[in-house]
Amino acid sequence: MTRELKEELKAFFADFGPLFETREENIYLVTAYEVYMAMRPLLVPGARIADMGCYTGALVAWLATKHPECQVFGFDRDAEAIEVAKELVTCPNVEFAEWDYLSDASVPVSDCDIVVSTLGTDFTIDDFTWECSLDTANLGASEFCRRRVGEALPYFQKWRGVCKPGGQLIAVLRIKNVDHHFSIVEAAHQAGWSFDAAQSRLLQIAERPFPLVRFAARESRMPSATEIMGSWDAQEGPLQAGQVLDYIPALVVYESLSDKRVLYCEDSPCTDGPHTVRISVGVAGDIGFVFQRFTTGYAELELISPNEAEECAAQMAA
């Protein structure tokens, strides 16, 4: 059965370009097969799967054909490969997009259940050494590890943005030694993935080590700065006229009144020292506001009715 599936995969991938020459121990074929076997139990109807670094779409096409009830996305920075993928793969449950996940471009899909990558990274090995630390307590402290964490972090952050909480990342990575492996897990952890050691293992392909790693997207992500600041002195319930917010909540609420219409705004010197105050009056939805921010750091937001705000702005402008 395993042998038959391998042969079928090999024949299927033969149409997808030079990476998939059908010689024995082709690392791309083997990694795709191993990733497919690892993800197979997760391929339930409705599952959304994303291939990070899909090249000409071989794995995407295989998944979409074998599991027509799943939605499959393929991303690659190689525009030509994506063009070829779009020509070769016409399954209705497939979408391809050109995307370099190290770029600033925003994540093209989210809420995937499974994120996979078969060697879709460019981890550098310029300072690679076969000498690795034998002191496991010190692994993460080495300069080698810290650099590798910095290099891997953007990948895991972008991939985490594609996945929904509780979703799975299954990847085969080009990693050189145990220090590098340690760094990858550290970077993934920082990016919101929990390492699943029991489901991860080292593959030997053409006598070279390729770790197959598995992570779960943690439920909790790092809260945004606004959320953290907002909880400093959180106000209960919806905003109401008559409320006065001081310091950080004032700033946070003011900035989050995103559709605000500022009716009046002025910077003026303070009488009690060399400071200035910015006062702005406006309306946001069904709330009026008066916002004062002093260069000393103090900020106050007073919520009033929209009519009061209109009157207040007119008086100040007069």
Ligand SMILES: C[S@@+](CC[C@H](N)C(=O)[O-])C[C@H]1O[C@@H](n2cnc3c(N)ncnc32)[C@H](O)[C@@H]1O
């Ligand atoms: C070995 S191929 C993947 C093959 C494919 N997953 C399959 O099995 O059919 C690795 C791909 O990763 C892509 N890749 C590497 N770094 C990338 C990045 N930063 N953003 C997008 N794609 C990247 C490369 O362009 C390459 O096509």
